[in-house]
Amino acid sequence: MTETDAPGAMEERILGGLDDEQRQVATTLSGPLCVLAGAGTGKTRAITHRIAYGVHTGVYKPSSMLAVTFTARAAAEMRSRLRTLGAGSVQTRTFHAAALRQLQYFWPQSIGGNLPNIVDYKAPLITEAARRLRTNADRATVRDLASEIEWAKVSMLTPESYMAAAEDRGNPGGLDTTTVSRIFQAYEDVKTDRQFIDFEDVLLLTVAILEDDVRVAASVREQYRHFVVDEYQDVSPLQQRLLDLWLGGRDELCVVGDSSQTIYSFTGATPRHLLDFPAKYEHAPVVKLVRDYRSTPQVVNLANRVLAARRPEAGVPDKDIAWPTPLELIAQRENGPEPTFLEAKDDEAEAAEIAARIKKLIAAGTQPAEIAILFRTNGQSAAYEQALASAGVGYLLRGGERFFARREVRDAMLQLRSAARHATTGPDGDTVGQLTRDILVSLGYSATAPAASGAVREKWESLSALVALADEMAEARAGGEVPFTLHTFVAELEERAANQHAPTLQGVTLASLHSAKGLEWDAVFLVGLSEGLMPISFADDQAGYDEERRLLYVGITRARKYLGLSWSLARTPGGRANRRPSRFLDGLRPGGTTRTASAAPKATRRRPAGPPVCRVCGTLLTSATERKLSRCGNCPAGYDEEVFESLRAWRLAVAQANSLPAFVIFTDATLMAIAEAKPAGLDSLGRVSGVGKTKLDRYGEAVMAILNGETPN
Template sequence: MTEETGTGSIEERILGGLDEEQRQVATTLQGPLCVLAGAGTGKTRAITHRIAYGVHTGVYKPSSLLAVTFTARAAAEMRSRLRDLGAGAVQTRTFHAAALRQLQYFWPQAIGGQLPNIVDYKAPLITEAARRLRTTADRATVRDLASEIEWAKVSMLTPESYVAAAADRGQPGGLDPITVSRIFQSYEDVKTDRQLIDFEDVLLLTVAILEDDPRVAASVRDQYRHFVVDEYQDVSPLQQRLLDLWLGGRDELCVVGDASQTIYSFTGATPRHLLDFTDRYEHAPVVKLVRDYRSTPQVVHLANRVLAARQPEAGVPDRDIHWPTPLELVAQRENGPDPSFLEAKDDEAEAAEIAARIKKLISEGTPAAEIAILYRTNGQSAAYEQALASAGVGYLLRGGERFFARREVRDAMLQLRSAARNTTTEPGVESVPQLTRDILVSLGYSATAPAASGAVREKWESLSALVALADEMAVSRAGSEIPFTLNLFVAELEERSASQHAPTLQGVTLASLHAAKGLEWDAVFLVGLSEGLMPISFADDQAGYDEERRLLYVGITRARKYLGLSWSLARTPGGRANRRPSRFLDGLRPSGSSRTATPARSTKRRAAATPPLCRVCGTLLSSASERKLGRCGGCPAGYDEAVFESLRAWRLQVSQANSLPAFVIFTDATLMAIAENNPSNVSALGQISGVGKSKLERYGDAVLAILAGDSAK
C-alpha cells in the first residue's frame, strides 16, 4: 500500500513529532515488542502512531489489528486519536467488549440458542446464594463477597480450588474460605437457575469456546493478526489466557505498561505478565519511555524519590513480590514550583487551607477544571465538598451522575443529531463550533456563565462542555485530510456516550486516587496523607505497602505543575494530635514538621494505662465519640452508608414527631456505632455505648427493624 504523497510525507506526518524512543516503538511493526512506559511519557501517542504508521505503510490491515485497553474511556480516546491519524477502522476495545462481541457472534453456532442475559449487579444473586445456605450476609458482607468472587474468577479459580488459593487472603465479610467457597458455588447455581451470566463469565465463556471449538479459534485468529495491549501491568490471569488464545502461538504482540503503576492487585491484576514478557519472547526488543512530558522537574523528582525510598522486606526477593527496578523519569518540561507540604491541626483546617489555595490558583488564572483534590477513600470527600462550597468554588465529584445521562446533554445530542441530518457543512463556510453554539442557544447556552447557581449553572456547564469539545476537535483536526463536519462531531458524541467518555467540565475534581488513574491536571492536591489512610490500615505486609506506595506515586504523577501534599494531626478541632504523617513522606517532607514515630516514653505509658486505641490505625482515641466508635473519625468506616442514612432518617422522623432534638434520641456517633456493629438482637444492641436501657426499651425494636430491612435489600 502506498500513498500519492509518498513514504517521506507519511514519516513526516506520523513520525515527525516523536522522540527517539517513541519513534522506535512506532517503527517496530512486526514480532513481539515490550514497551515500558513511565507516567507522562507519551505511551498512547507512541502506540497510536505505531498503529497508524503500520496501516499507512501497508504492514497492517486495519480490520486485522485489535488494540486492547482496560477502560472504555481509554479505548474511546485511542479511537479518537487513530481517527485523527487516518486509521479509524482499527478495532480498539476493552478486553470485556472484545470478548462480548465474539461471544455474541459465535454463541449460536458453538453453543446454540441465545446468549444469556448479563447481570449488572452481583449483590441480589449473592444475597440469594447466602440465603439458600442459611447464611446471614449484610450489605457490607455481600459487597465483600462480590469482590472476592470477582477476584477468584479472574484468577481462574473454581469454588473447589478457591479454598487453597485464598488461605492468605483474610476473611471477606468475616467468613472463612470454606464458607466463601460454598457461597461462591451457590452463586453460580443461582445464575444457572436464572439463565444469567456475569461480566467475568463473558471472558470465561469466550475462553471455553476458543479452547473447545477449533473452528471458532481459527476464525478469530484469521480475523486478527496483530495485537496491541495497553496497561499490560493490569492484566489478570484470565485476560492473559484469552490473549494467548487469540494469538494461537503467534508473536505479533505489542504490550505497553509500567509495573510501578500496578494499583489494582485486589481485582486480580498482576504485573507478572509484563515482567516475564521477555522470558516468553526471548528475542523481543524492550523500549523504555522515560522522558516525562507531563510534569515539571520538581514533580518528577518527587515521584522518582517516592519509589526509590522503598525498603524491601528482609529475605523476600523483589521478583517474588513484583517490585522491579522502577523506571527513573526524566522531566522534559520547564521548571515549576516546588511541591508544597502542609501539616494542619485537624481535618477541618486542612480542608479550609486547601480550598483557600485553590481559590488563589483560580484567581491567578488556573481553570477550575485543571485542579484536583485526590484522597485515599471516598469518605474523605465530605470535608472538601464543604470547604470548597464555603469558599465559593465549584466542584465535581468523579463517579457522580454520568454526564451523558443528564437531561440537557440528551436534549443537546438530539438537537445536534437533527441538525446534522439537515445541514450541509462545507469546510470554511461555517465552522462546526459556531454551528454547535447556534444550536445550543435554544437550550440555554450563552457565551458567558449565568450569575445564578444550582441547576441553572450546572445546565450551562454541561452545554458549555459540549461547545468546548467542538472547539478542541476543530483544532485537533485542522490539518486532517478528513474535514470536520457536524456529522463527525455527532458521531464523536455518540461514541463518547457509549463509553461514558465525558468532556471536561468546569469545576475542581474530587476523586479517589484509584479513580484518578489515567487522568492529569495542572494542579493536584493529595490530601489526608496520614498513617492508616496512606498506607491504608488493612495493608499489613510488604506487598500491601508496595501497592500503597505505587498508589501515592500514581497520585503524584497526575500533576503537571502544582502539587500539594497534606495531612492533619487531629481528626476534629481541639482534638488530641495523635496522627502521624504517612511513612512514605519520611525524608521527603520538610524536617521537623511533625514526629514520624511516637516517643518511646509515650509508648510505655500507653502500654501501662492501656487507653483505647483506634482499631484501624492504632493511634490514641482522644474524644468520647471516637472511643464509642473504636476508631479515629478520619479512619475508614466499617459500615454501609445506606444503613447509616436510614438510621438518621428514622431519627429525624422520631425527633419531629416528639418535638425533641435529634441528638437526644441518638447522637451521630451512636448511630455510626450501631451501623458499624450491625447488631442482630436486643442484647447486642444494648452493648453499644450510648444506647442504654431506657433507649433500648424505647427505640430498640425500631432500630433492629431498620437494620434487618437494610440487610435484606
C-alpha cells in the same frame, strides 16, 4: 493523510515529533515488543503512531489489528487519536468489549440460541445465593462477597479450587473459605436458573469457545494478526489466557506497561506478565520510555524519590513478587514550583487551606477543570466539598452521575442529531462549533456563565462542555482528508456516549487515587496523607505496603505543574494532635525525619484522669460506643477487620441457635473493643468494657479461640 503522500512525507507526518525511544516503538512493526513506559512519557502517542505507521506502510491491515486497554475512556482516547492519524478503522476496545463482540457473533453457531443477558449488578443474585444456604448476608458482606467472586473468576478459579487458593486471603464478610465457596457455587446456580451471565463470564465463555471450537479459534486468528495491549501491568490471569488464545502461538504482540503503576492487585491484576515478557519472548526488544513530558522536574524528582525510598517493612510477611527496579523518569518540561507540604491542625483546617490555595490558583488563571483533590478513600471527600462550597469554588465528584445520562445532554444530542440530518455546514460556512452554539442556545447555553448556582449552573456547564468539545475536535481535524461536519460531530458524541467518554467539565475534580489513574491536571492536591490512610490501615504485608507506595506515586505523577501534599494532626478542631504523617513522606518533606522500619514506637505518658478522649486524635468522646472503643468513629480502627467479622459471624450463629437478638450476646462496639484490645487471656478479656463476669464465663473460651485463629466449640 492521503494515498498520494510520498513515502518520505508520510513518514515525517507520522513519526515527526517523536523522541528516539518513541520512534523506536513506532517503527518496530513486526514480532514481539515490550514497552516499559513511565508516567507521562507519551506511551499512548508512541503506540498510536506505531499502529498508524504500520497501517500506512502496508504492514498492517486495519481490520487485522486489535488494540486493547482497560477502560472505555482509554479505548475511546486511542480511537480518537488513530482517527486523527488516518487509521480510524483499527479496532480499539477493552478486553471485555472485544470478548463480548466475539461472544455475540459466535454464540449462535457454537452454542446455539441467544446469548444470555448480562447481569449489571451481582448483589441481588449473591443475596439470593446466601438465602438459599440460610446464610445471613448484610449489604457489606454482599459487597465483599461480590469482590471475592470477581477475584476468583478472573484468577480462573472454580468454587472447588477457590478454597485452596484463598487460604491467605482472610475471611470476606467474616465468612470462612468453605462458606464462601458454597455461596460462590450457589451464585453460579442462581445465574444458571435465571439465564444470566456476569461480567467475568463474558471472558470465561469466550475463552471456553476458543478452546473448544477449533473453527471459531481459526476464524478469530484469521481476523486478527497483530495485537497491542496497553496497561499490561493490569492484566489478570483470565485476560492473559484470552490473549494467548487470540494469538494462537504467534508473537505479533506489543505490550505497554509500568510495574510501578500496579494499583489494582485486589482485583486480580498482576504485573507478572509484564515482568516475564522478555523471558517468554527472548528475542523481543525492550524499549524504555523515561522522558516525562507531563510534569515539571520538581514533580518528577519527588515521584522518583518516593519509589527510590522503598525499604522492606520490618516484621511483616512478604508473600508477593520482589520489588522490581522502577523506571527513573527524566523530566523534559521547564522548571516549576517546588511541591508544597502542608501540616494542618485538623481536617477542617486542612480542607479550608486547600480550598484557599485553589481559589488563588483560579484567580491567577488556572482553569478549575485543571485542578484536582485526590484522597485515599471516598469518605474523605465531604470535608473538601464543604470547604470548596464555602469558598465559592465549583467542584465535580468523579464517579457521580454519568455525563451522557444527564437530561440536558440527552436533549442536546437529540437537537444536534436532528440538525445534522438536514445540513453538514451552516449558512455562510459556519463552523461546527458555531452551529453547536446556535443549536444549544434554545436549551440554555450562553457564552458567559450564569450568575446562579446549583442546577442552573450545572446545566450550563454540561452544554458548555459540548461546545468546547466541538471546538476542540474542529481544531484537531482541521486539514484532514475527511471534512469535520455536524454529522461527524454527532457520530463522535454517540460513540462517546456508548463508551462513557465524557468531555472535560469545568470544576475542581474530587476523586479517589484509584479513580485518578490515567488522568492528569495542572494542579494536584494529595490530601489526608497520614498513617492509617496512606498507607491504609488494612495493608498488613509487604505486598500491601508496596501497593500503597505505588498508589501515592500514581497520585504524584498526575500533576503537571503544581503539587501539594498535606495531612492533619487531629481529626477535629481542638482534638489531640497525635496523628503522624505518612511513612512514605519520611525524608522527603522539609524538616521530616527518616524513620527506620524497625523503630519502636515512642512511649507515651499516661494521661491523668479526666473526660474520655479519642486515643487517636484526642477529641472528646461523647457517645457510649466511642467511650467503649476509646476512639471517635471517624478515626482509623486499630483492629483486624477479619477478626472482627469472625467474631460477628460467631455471635450470629450463637444468637440463632439460642433464639436471641445478636446484641444480647455482645454489641458491635464490644466486639470492636475486643478485636482492638487483642486480649491474651481470659483475665484481660474480662477487663474489656462490655464483657463482664457472666459473659466471660459463658462466652470467654469461644471468643479466645477466635482470637487465637481457632474454631470455637
